Amino acid sequence: MTQSYDELKASPRVLLGxxxxxxxxxxxxxxxxxxxxxxxxEFIQILDETVNLLRQVFGTxxxxxxxxxxxxxxxMEAALCNVIEPGDSVVVGINGYFGGRIADIVQRCGxxxxxxxxxxxSAIPAEDVADAVKSANPKLVAIIxxxxxxxxxxxxxxxxxxxxxxxxxxLTDCVTSLGGQPVDLDRRGIDIAYSGTQKCLGGPPGLxxxxxxxxxxxxxxxxxxxxxxxxxDMTLLEAYWSGEVRNxxxxxxxxxxxxxxxxxxxxxEEGLQDRYKRHERNAAALIAGATAIGLKPIVQEGYRAPxxxxxxxxxxxxxxxxxxxxxxxxxxxxxxxxxxxxxxAWRIGLMGESSTQRNVLLVLSALEKLLAEAGHDLEAGAxxxxxxxxxxxx
Amino acid sequence: MTQSYDELKASPRVLLGxxxxxxxxxxxxxxxxxxxxxxxxEFIQILDETVNLLRQVFGTxxxxxxxxxxxxxxxMEAALCNVIEPGDSVVVGINGYFGGRIADIVQRCGxxxxxxxxxxxSAIPAEDVADAVKSANPKLVAIIxxxxxxxxxxxxxxxxxxxxxxxxxxLTDCVTSLGGQPVDLDRRGIDIAYSGTQKCLGGPPGLxxxxxxxxxxxxxxxxxxxxxxxxxDMTLLEAYWSGEVRNxxxxxxxxxxxxxxxxxxxxxEEGLQDRYKRHERNAAALIAGATAIGLKPIVQEGYRAPxxxxxxxxxxxxxxxxxxxxxxxxxxxxxxxxxxxxxxAWRIGLMGESSTQRNVLLVLSALEKLLAEAGHDLEAGAxxxxxxxxxxxx
Numbered sequence: 001m002t003q004s005y006d007e008l009k010a011s012p013r014v015l016l017g018x019x020x021x022x023x024x025x026x027x028x029x030x031x032x033x034x035x036x037x038x039x040x041x042e043f044i045q046i047l048d049e050t051v052n053l054l055r056q057v058f059g060t061x062x063x064x065x066x067x068x069x070x071x072x073x074x075x076m077e078a079a080l081c082n083v084i085e086p087g088d089s090v091v092v093g094i095n096g097y098f099g100g101r102i103a104d105i106v107q108r109c110g111x112x113x114x115x116x117x118x119x120x121x122s123a124i125p126a127e128d129v130a131d132a133v134k135s136a137n138p139k140l141v142a143i144i145x146x147x148x149x150x151x152x153x154x155x156x157x158x159x160x161x162x163x164x165x166x167x168x169x170x171l172t173d174c175v176t177s178l179g180g181q182p183v184d185l186d187r188r189g190i191d192i193a194y195s196g197t198q199k200c201l202g203g204p205p206g207l208x209x210x211x212x213x214x215x216x217x218x219x220x221x222x223x224x225x226x227x228x229x230x231x232x233d234m235t236l237l238e239a240y241w242s243g244e245v246r247n248x249x250x251x252x253x254x255x256x257x258x259x260x261x262x263x264x265x266x267x268x269e270e271g272l273q274d275r276y277k278r279h280e281r282n283a284a285a286l287i288a289g290a291t292a293i294g295l296k297p298i299v300q301e302g303y304r305a306p307x308x309x310x311x312x313x314x315x316x317x318x319x320x321x322x323x324x325x326x327x328x329x330x331x332x333x334x335x336x337x338x339x340x341x342x343x344x345a346w347r348i349g350l351m352g353e354s355s356t357q358r359n360v361l362l363v364l365s366a367l368e369k370l371l372a373e374a375g376h377d378l379e380a381g382a383x384x385x386x387x388x389x390x391x392x393x394x
Numbered sequence: 395m396t397q398s399y400d401e402l403k404a405s406p407r408v409l410l411g412x413x414x415x416x417x418x419x420x421x422x423x424x425x426x427x428x429x430x431x432x433x434x435x436e437f438i439q440i441l442d443e444t445v446n447l448l449r450q451v452f453g454t455x456x457x458x459x460x461x462x463x464x465x466x467x468x469x470m471e472a473a474l475c476n477v478i479e480p481g482d483s484v485v486v487g488i489n490g491y492f493g494g495r496i497a498d499i500v501q502r503c504g505x506x507x508x509x510x511x512x513x514x515x516s517a518i519p520a521e522d523v524a525d526a527v528k529s530a531n532p533k534l535v536a537i538i539x540x541x542x543x544x545x546x547x548x549x550x551x552x553x554x555x556x557x558x559x560x561x562x563x564x565l566t567d568c569v570t571s572l573g574g575q576p577v578d579l580d581r582r583g584i585d586i587a588y589s590g591t592q593k594c595l596g597g598p599p600g601l602x603x604x605x606x607x608x609x610x611x612x613x614x615x616x617x618x619x620x621x622x623x624x625x626x627d628m629t630l631l632e633a634y635w636s637g638e639v640r641n642x643x644x645x646x647x648x649x650x651x652x653x654x655x656x657x658x659x660x661x662x663e664e665g666l667q668d669r670y671k672r673h674e675r676n677a678a679a680l681i682a683g684a685t686a687i688g689l690k691p692i693v694q695e696g697y698r699a700p701x702x703x704x705x706x707x708x709x710x711x712x713x714x715x716x717x718x719x720x721x722x723x724x725x726x727x728x729x730x731x732x733x734x735x736x737x738x739a740w741r742i743g744l745m746g747e748s749s750t751q752r753n754v755l756l757v758l759s760a761l762e763k764l765l766a767e768a769g770h771d772l773e774a775g776a777x778x779x780x781x782x783x784x785x786x787x788x
Contacts, residue, residue, distance in 0.1 A: 002450065004662060005443045008655050010427045010436055019645055020429045031425040031649060033404050035414045035598060037727045042404055049399045056396065069600070070464045070625060073644035077625045105624045198645065204429060206463075206600060206647035228622050230499045231464060231471045248732065250467035251413055251592065253600035255425060255649070261402050268398060333431045338642065 013327075014354070016363055017335035018148045018308055019176070020198045020205055021351035023263075027203045030262035031255045038251050046261055047241065047252075053264035057178060057201075057272065058193060058211050060185040066241040067197070067207035067260055068232060069252055072175040075194030075208025077105055078232040079171055080142070082212075082220050083192065086110030089138040091168070093124040093159075097149035097339040098173060102142050109228065114138065120340055121150050121298045121310065126158035133166045139219070140169045140192075145183065146176035146305040149338040151298065151347065153181065153305035160189045169216055175199065178209065179267050180279045180307040180351060191216040197256070200279070200307050202352035203263035206256040279306040281394050282355045286348060289364040289387035293371060293378055298345060307351045310337075312344065314376070319343050322370050330366045360387050407721075408748070410757055411729035412542050412702055413570070415745035417657075418596045424656035425598075425649045432645050440655055441635065441646075447658035451572060451595075451666065452587060452605050454579040460635045461601035461654055462626060463646055466569040466590030469602025471499055472626040473565055473588045476606075476614050477534055480504030485532040485562070487518040487553075491543035491733040492567060496536050503622065508532065514734055515544050515692045515704070520552035527560045533613070534563045534586075539577065540570035540699040543732040545692065545741065547575065547699035554583045563610055569593065572603065573661050574673045574701040574745060585610040591650070594673070594701050596746035597657035600650040673700040675788045676749045680742060683758040683781035687765060687772055692739060701745045704731075706738065708770070713737050716764050724760045754781050 015022045036043035055065050068078045080102065084090060090111045092103045095118040103113045114136035116128045124143060133141060141163045146153050156172060163170040171192040174183045178193075180200030185193055191213040197203040212220070212234065220227075220234055227233040231250065239247040267275060283306035287297050290311055298310040313319050319336055323346075326332040335347035348363065350356075364383035372378050409416045430437035449459050462472045474496065478484060484505045486497045489512040497507045508530035510522045518537060527535060535557045540547050550566060557564040565586040568577045572587075574594030579587055588604040591597040606614070606628065614621075614628055621627040625644065633641040661669060677700035681691050684705055692704040707713050713730055717740075720726040729741035742757065744750075758777035766772050 002662075003446050005447065005655075005659065007659070008424065008427065008440050008443075008652060010430050010440075010652075012428060013430060013434070015429055015431060017431055020431065020648060023429050023649075028426040028428070028649075030402065032422040033402065034406060034422070035409055035417050035592075036404050036407060037409060037411055037414065040407070040721070040727065046402050046404075049402075052397055053399065070468065071644045071647065074464065074625045077623060081623075101624070108620055108622050108624055196645070198429075204647055204649040205645045206650055226502055228502050229471065229475075230495070230502055231468045250465045251590070251599045253465065253598055253650070254414060255417075255422075255598040255653070256600055256647070258402060258404075259649070261399075265399065265401070327434070333434065 012331060014332045014359055014362065016349050016354055016359060017333045018347045018349050019351065021202065021349060021354040023204050024202045024266050024353050026266060027259050027263045030258040033258045035254050039246055043254065044246060046257060050257055050261045050264065051241065053261065053268060054209050057264060057267055058183060058185050058209070059187060060211050062185065062211045062213055063242060064217050064234065064238055065211040066237060067209045067257070069250065070208055071205050072194070072196030072208050074232065075175070075196065075210050076102065076173060077229070078208065078210055078234065079192045079194045080105045081109050081229050081232060082227050082234045083140055083169065083216060084109040084111040085223055085225050087112065088140070089114065089136045091116060091129065091132045091136050091138040091141040093129065093143040095122055095124050095150065095152060096120050096144065096147035098144050098147055102173065121152060123152050123154050123303045126162060129159050130162045133162055133168065138168045140171055142171040144173040146181065146308065148176045148308060149341060151305050151308045151310035152303050156188055164189050169219060176305065176307060179275065181276055181305070185211060197260050197263065200352045201263050202266060203259045206253065207260055279350065279355050282350045282357065282360050283309055285357070285360045285387035285390040286350060286364070288390045289360065289383035292386035293364065293368045293383040294376060295367070307349060307355065309348045311346045311348060313346055317371070317374055325370050326366055332363055332366055334363065357391060406725060408726045408753055408756065410743050410748055410753060411727045412741045412743050413745065414592045414599055415596065415743060415748040417598050418660050418747050420660060421597045421653050421657045424652045427652045429648050433640055437648065438640060440651060444651055444655045444658065445635065447655065447662060448603050451658060451661055452577060452579050452603070453581060454605050456579065456605045456607055457636060458611050458628065458632055459605040460631060461591070461603045463644065464602055465599050466588070466602050468626065469569070469588030469590065469604050470496065470567060471623070472602065472604055472628065473586045474499045475503050475623050475626060476621050476628045477563065477586065477610060478503040478505040479617055479619050481506065482534070483508065483530050483532040485510060485523065485526045485530050485535040487523065487537040489516055489518055489544065489546060490514050490538065490541035492538050492541055496567065515546060517546050517548050517697045520556060523553050524556045527556055527562065532562045534565055536565040538567040540575065540701065542570045542702060543735060545699050545702045545704035546697050550582055558583050563613060570699065570701055573669065575670055579605060591654050591657065594746045595657050596660060597653045600647065601654055673744065673749050676744045676751065676754050677703055679751070679754045679781035679784040680744060680758070682784045683754065683777035686780035687758065687762045687777040688770060689761070701743060701749065703742045705740045705742060707740055711765070711768055719764050720760055726757055726760055728757065751785060
């Protein structure tokens, strides 16, 4: 049974899939900081700073804002299981894989799901949410801000108004959007939002920033039953993260907190507006270049999430073969399709650190070369040229 | 609302509490490895190696062995919520804080708890488990191997036999023991065990290694209801970690996996038997030295967990004051008491990297100095001298 292994090695990659994205080297360095006790005054200060930085990126003054000790999916589960009790009515927008995942978790919490569906690649129409809210009288309405399976950026303002008028709580999944597009919790009246530390925040995966409005906190405090998860029970986490006495709940990961602290500093040093514009500019250049080499974006203009572009795989092109060649010949990772998009779509992420002009020109050149080798008749350099025109205009 | 912070700083500490312990510098360095995609062939190989290393430390051939993406408490919850369904009978040994936490989680899963209690600081008597098993006819019996709140190392062999004979599944919490004392899942017939990556494994907190026997896996596959947690659902995690096709479930933390891979390599390079002996030798020296300066261990000889020694705080000594002085004057963290031991006990951890002769002599000298300043009549150097005698004999 004894087996030993050498020190791990990882080839340098350019991560242009749906996540993980490349981590900022400053963030990797921060993780070499030695451990501190979870009640050490120095560590408590780092926690407080991290939460204050998080509030700025979320656009909220919410007291109950913290990173859950798990990945984005743990954030989704924490957001739902703390609020939903058996029998609760929940309206869920489903226009991709992750809306479906929310519905699954709601059901595991004993909630009754009313689905508002839209085709993969389209946004959820606000009027359909209005109808569902009228008929289902929900405690909570859950909407994905940027659907990682389709690349749709969901308009939220009209839906927010509908949800507020109904008195329900408004939850948005910001896993892919936070740090790449405005989420603006307070301005939009979002009660519950969660994200991950990778993607547009530029850190490694491992924590799930989450935020609850006072109304959401009240709903948690008014539960008739205990939260079914001890690990994700916000009433217990709250006591550690913001209590007068820092009550032990679990030993948080110092290294992950160090990483998040540094990645939030990087985000805010760039400035949120500049960061959003950078994501938009690089997505526009990618799409111009992709179109020039015959690759069609799936999502209609006006609804595209700039951090994640989905592309129809052209007829006769072998999905897996091209993605393997991208890795082997160029060290570039792009994503395949998820769910019903499997084999039909590529997902090209330009998230956080990965969203650069350099990466746009690189991935276009590499795709152009591989498509030409597969028999597509392309004018050499067409993709890069079209992208460059976008940069010249910007 | 805008607020910025400097790069985080952490004073160098000597971590001798109940966790986190000091992380090995090789492990911190491994975390600077850049991200890889979660389906990248290179990353899959690192996952496979990590699982093979984990099996060696757990002493098991269990196929379903992996690190859950959360801290030790997530491991506890995953171990319980995958197996327990509403109405299931569960026997739980409670002789400290963490046994109580298991009972809490069992109840959140809808299970019916039969508690086998013993005083804090004592082990659970096997005959009491036998009585409970006879009356409760449980699906699962859960026992803490090393109680982090009391420092008791629970004998497991007799209890294992009782549980096996009853046909129930046997679960042990190895959060504090794994890597510091033998857990030997297969030899002992333990069906479910979990731990954390910090403490005796010498990594940062953040993942929870877990292992399920084939019988436990069968129990999971035979559930009538879905696992209440999506994030911790082993049937879904299994498909990513060991499926022919690596089905996406969530994006694991590359950095945490890198850290675990390296810390397991460090553990196995030292050798498990040597590592266990190191923990025993340093605990014996600590206890000899502590006794020499008038500090009495709480747990009876023969039941002491060598990675965590609990000490009665002497009358007239201010718990918090002494611990603050240890941090301020020496950079040493020891733990206060948890639960009913609050203000009554100190918990001195010698775990993983922190378990060294240097640290034993240091903490004894520091405590001796502070106790003398508080008016205790001590012969200077008595603690270090008594500890050194233990090392001389070893």
